[in-house]
Amino acid sequence: MTKLAVLGGDPIRTEGYPKWPIFDEQEIMAVTRTIQTGRWGGAPFPGPQTAEFAEKFSELQGGGYAVPMMNGSITMEVAMRAAGIGWGDEVIVPAYTFQATASAPMAAGAIPVFVDIDPETYCVDPSRVEEAITPKTKAIFVVHIASQMVDMDAIMEIAQKYNLVVVEDSAHAHGARWRGMGAGTIGDFGSFSLQSWKSLTTGEGGVLLCKDKHMADRAASIIDCGRPKDADGQEFTFGVNYRWSELHAALGLVALERFPKQFEEREAMADYLEESLSEVPGIRMLKRDLRQTRRNLYRYVIKIDPEFFHCKNETFCYALSNEGIPVDTGYPPMNRYDLFKPTLSKLPVPSAFPEYFDFESMTFPDADRAYSSEAVWMGESIFRSGQEGIDDLVSGLVKLGKCQDQLATIEASRKEMI
Numbered sequence: 195m196t197k198l199a200v201l202g203g204d205p206i207r208t209e210g211y212p213k214w215p216i217f218d219e220q221e222i223m224a225v226t227r228t229i230q231t232g233r234w235g236g237a238p239f240p241g242p243q244t245a246e247f248a249e250k251f252s253e254l255q256g257g258g259y260a261v262p263m264m265n266g267s268i269t270m271e272v273a274m275r276a277a278g279i280g281w282g283d284e285v286i287v288p289a290y291t292f293q294a295t296a297s298a299p300m301a302a303g304a305i306p307v308f309v310d311i312d313p314e315t316y317c318v319d320p321s322r323v324e325e326a327i328t329p330k331t332k333a334i335f336v337v338h339i340a341s342q343m344v345d346m347d348a349i350m351e352i353a354q355k356y357n358l359v360v361v362e363d364s365a366h367a368h369g370a371r372w373r374g375m376g377a378g379t380i381g382d383f384g385s386f387s388l389q390s391w392k393s394l395t396t397g398e399g400g401v402l403l404c405k406d407k408h409m410a411d412r413a414a415s416i417i418d419c420g421r422p423k424d425a426d427g428q429e430f431t432f433g434v435n436y437r438w439s440e441l442h443a444a445l446g447l448v449a450l451e452r453f454p455k456q457f458e459e460r461e462a463m464a465d466y467l468e469e470s471l472s473e474v475p476g477i478r479m480l481k482r483d484l485r486q487t488r489r490n491l492y493r494y495v496i497k498i499d500p501e502f503f504h505c506k507n508e509t510f511c512y513a514l515s516n517e518g519i520p521v522d523t524g525y526p527p528m529n530r531y532d533l534f535k536p537t538l539s540k541l542p543v544p545s546a547f548p549e550y551f552d553f554e555s556m557t558f559p560d561a562d563r564a565y566s567s568e569a570v571w572m573g574e575s576i577f578r579s580g581q582e583g584i585d586d587l588v589s590g591l592v593k594l595g596k597c598q599d600q601l602a603t604i605e606a607s608r609k610e611m612i
């Protein structure tokens with residue numbers, strides 16, 4: 195009888211998946227050279243390598259004025275400040291995302307209004323976005339997740355109709371394209387993270403892509419203690435120091451060189467995976483919108499049929515991870531987010547607007563179903579492990595399909611433990 199590894203059987207894969215980030219002499223030399231120049235920090239902003247990175251990053255995404263900064267959270271806060279959105283303004287945020295998409299606009303004083311996702315794509319549902327608009331709404335945040343992109347045609351139409359600013363949280367979407375247009379270049383702002391796990395990384399870092407040069411000048415001013423960045427040197431802003439260092443930029447220039455090959459490799463392996471996935475019982479792929487012309491495989495997400503496997507995704511992920519294939523259940527919906535407790539933030543926003551932060555009364559059935567029963571998230575490294583790594587993933591899925599009774603037993607015992 196096939197026995198699950200978690201119950202003492204042989205695991206499918208023992209060698210793990212490739213580590214990330216990867217590096218060699220190029221990164222070591224780039225940092226060493228920067229140390230030798232004595233120009234380590236970010237001031238005056240932008241430093242020469244930061245400026246070069248900004249130009250090349252806009253080229254990679256195919257547009258926009260790029261302002262590199264410390265991370266991919268403050269990028270969104272800065273976007274709000276640059277656009278003059280803040281105290282008491284409502285911004286629409288998907289219920290299914292990392293907490294920064296909500297906490298960053300809150301830090302600028304804005305109130306996040308959460309909306310549910312499209313259950314077929316796991317990206318925000320544009321019709322629900324439109325339903326949530328009120329006279330106080332000033333911006334729409336969308337998040338490209340699960341290697342998918344949000345329906346940007348629908349979002350831009352809504353934004354134009356109601357005159358709203360669009361921020362694309364593209365922390366997962368480096369290199370991705372919607373009808374040939376780069377993620378982060380379609381809305382007014384594109385926010386990117388370069389944090390260690392991201393598919394283009396410098397350890398820490400972020401880039402704000404701005405459609406408008408004036409917004410880019412204001413963003414650069416806000417992150418450089420408010421110093422003017424406009425051509426006349428006249429426009430001061432209420433700024434802080436979120437400058438990016440030249441040491442990070444040095445790593446970034448190497449990362450940009452490596453990126454196209456890594457991107458193609460992951461994309462090709464995702465295609466290879468999908469050829470097999472359609473035949474694996476109990477597994478469904480998210481619906482692909484063919485208007486998305488390139489996808490970045492940072493996180494790939496499949497859906498399981500809990501009835502078929504006799505368990506929900508938490509038990510499934512536990513069992514598959516024990517087979518040597520690391521997977522997880524992904525983001526909780528915003529009203530259940532452990533990291534995101536607005537009443538603990540000491541920001542004035544939650545206490546001044548308690549009606550918006552009644553998390554008990556919020557329901558996001560589709561985000562909730564994804565998180566608590568169907569979604570299985572996997573990382574980019576699986577897509578850098580060659581066909582053998584993908585074959586192991588598929589074997590793991592097939593194995594779990596043959597072990598439904600064992601999965602049911604594990605689920606029951608885990609429930610007892612809780």
Ligand SMILES: Cc1ncc(COP(=O)(O)O)c(C=O)c1O
Pocket residue numbers: 264265266267268291292294295337363365366386387388389399400
């Ligand atoms: C969707 C999303 N948005 C924003 C962020 C924030 O990026 P950073 O960690 O660089 O602040 C992340 C990072 O994990 C993310 O996944």
